[in-house]
Structure formats: C-alpha cells, structure tokens
Amino acid sequence: MFFSEQEKEALYKVIYNRRDIRTFLADPIPADVILKILHAAHHGPSVGFMQPWNFILVTGEATKARLAWAADKERRALAIHYEDQRKEQFLSLKVEGIQQAPLTICVTSDPTRGGSHVLGRNSIPETDLLSTACAIQNMWLAACVEGLALGWVSFYKKNDVRDILDIPPHIDPVALLSVGYTDKYPSKPLLETANWEKRRELQELIYHEHWGSEN
Numbered sequence: 001m002f003f004s005e006q007e008k009e010a011l012y013k014v015i016y017n018r019r020d021i022r023t024f025l026a027d028p029i030p031a032d033v034i035l036k037i038l039h040a041a042h043h044g045p046s047v048g049f050m051q052p053w054n055f056i057l058v059t060g061e062a063t064k065a066r067l068a069w070a071a072d073k074e075r076r077a078l079a080i081h082y083e084d085q086r087k088e089q090f091l092s093l094k095v096e097g098i099q100q101a102p103l104t105i106c107v108t109s110d111p112t113r114g115g116s117h118v119l120g121r122n123s124i125p126e127t128d129l130l131s132t133a134c135a136i137q138n139m140w141l142a143a144c145v146e147g148l149a150l151g152w153v154s155f156y157k158k159n160d161v162r163d164i165l166d167i168p169p170h171i172d173p174v175a176l177l178s179v180g181y182t183d184k185y186p187s188k189p190l191l192e193t194a195n196w197e198k199r200r201e202l203q204e205l206i207y208h209e210h211w212g213s214e215n
C-alpha cells in the first residue's frame with residue numbers, strides 16, 4: 001500500500017493534534033458523522049478478530065445527568081488519594097463534560113464474544129479490553145478529523161454505569177465518551193496546561209536490548 005506525502009502528513013497531523021476535550025457546545029451532531037466515527041471504531045484491530053465492543057448512544061438529558069452524577073461521585077471519592085495542595089488542584093480539574101456534550105457513547109466490551117477460546121486471548125485475557133481501547137482510539141482520531149471533540153471519562157464505578165444503562169453484569173463498560181463540537185480545542189493536553197503532568201522525554205522511555213539499558 002502506498003501513501004502520498006500529503007496523506008502521511010495528514011495522519012501525523014491528526015495524531016499530534018487530537019486532544020481530550022471536556023468543554024462542549026450544544027450543537028447537534030449529524031447522524032452520518034456519528035456513523036462515520038463508529039465505523040472507524042469498528043475497523044480497529046481485535047484479538048482473534050473477536051470485535052468485543054458495543055456502542056450505547058446516549059442523548060437523553062435525564063440519562064446523561066445520571067451518568068454525570070456517577071462521574072462526579074467518583075471524582076469526589078478519588079480526592080482521598082491526594083493531600084493538601086495536590087488535593088485542591090485535583091478537585092479543581094474538570095474531568096468530564098457529560099452533561100454539556102450532546103452525545104455520550106458508552107463503549108462496552110464483551111469478554112464472552114467469540115466463545116471461550118478466542119484465538120490469542122487464552123494467554124492474556126485482558127486482550128479483549130485492549131482491543132476495545134484500540135477501537136476507541138480509532139474513534140478519537142476519526143472524531144478529530146471530523147472537527148468533533150471527544151472526552152474520555154473513566155471516573156465511575158462500573159456498576160453505577162451498568163445500572164443506569166441496563167448493561168448485563170458480564171459486560172464491561174470500558175469508557176464513557178463525551179462527543180460534540182467545541183470552541184476550545186487546545187494544542188496541549190489540559191493536564192499539561194494545568195501543571196498536573198507533562199509529556200515525558202521519549203528518549204528516556206526507549207531501551208535497547210534490555211530493560212533499563214539506554215544504549
């Protein structure tokens with residue numbers, strides 16, 4: 001397969017510019033655009049081609065309010081992991097935009113899909129979740145090129161989300177994705193701007209031949 005220089009540049013451009021977004025406009029998303037990003041997700045790789053994902057599209061205000069409640073409850077509970085200034089900083093971070101975004105997509109993973117002997121999953125069972133994460137990343141990149149903002153929310157108790165969305169106990173609600181248009185698409189990760197974390201030096205993460213060996 002051959003890609004032109006322009007196509008290559010476009011791919012790297014979307015990889016470098018994709019951001020996690022938590023501030024949304026109320027503008028509705030055309031149905032065909034939603035379908036495009038779901039198709040992108042569905043073309044992600046998966047262990048043994050098991051395609052363990054489902055996508056629950058939530059636009060109802062009452063349901064979004066319940067999901068936002070579950071996320072906020074968890075955010076407040078997680079504050080116990082921090083003390084003093086770091087705790088204040090944590091509590092000041094905006095970690096979700098569920099109610100603001102016109103659409104929330106709950107992406108689930110079904111560990112039973114494909115039966116008990118999915119090729120390649122016998123050795124590392126969590127490869128079903130890894131596959132679902134690949135689908136989400138595809139969707140995130142597709143959303144970015146469609147001019148859509150997407151925010152990954154993982155602050156919630158899975159059983160709260162199962163209860164709210166009637167998800168059976170064996171299905172894993174992997175992510176709540178807030179999707180919509182935004183007028184604030186930053187060039188840097190929000191956590192970097194908030195001085196919470198910064199991008200590590202790639203060179204320090206590359207080892208040669210052995211763990212820990214820089215050359």
Ligand SMILES: Cc1cc2nc3c(=O)[nH]c(=O)nc-3n(C[C@H](O)[C@H](O)[C@H](O)COP(=O)(O)O)c2cc1C
Nearest residue numbers: 018019020094095096152153154155188189190191
């Ligand atoms: C598995 C996963 C879970 C995440 N959960 C949350 C979350 O609950 N709340 C949040 O604000 N951001 C969440 N994020 C977004 C990250 O904070 C964000 O990707 C990171 O800060 C880097 O910023 P960028 O995505 O804009 O490059 C999550 C990202 C991933 C991959």
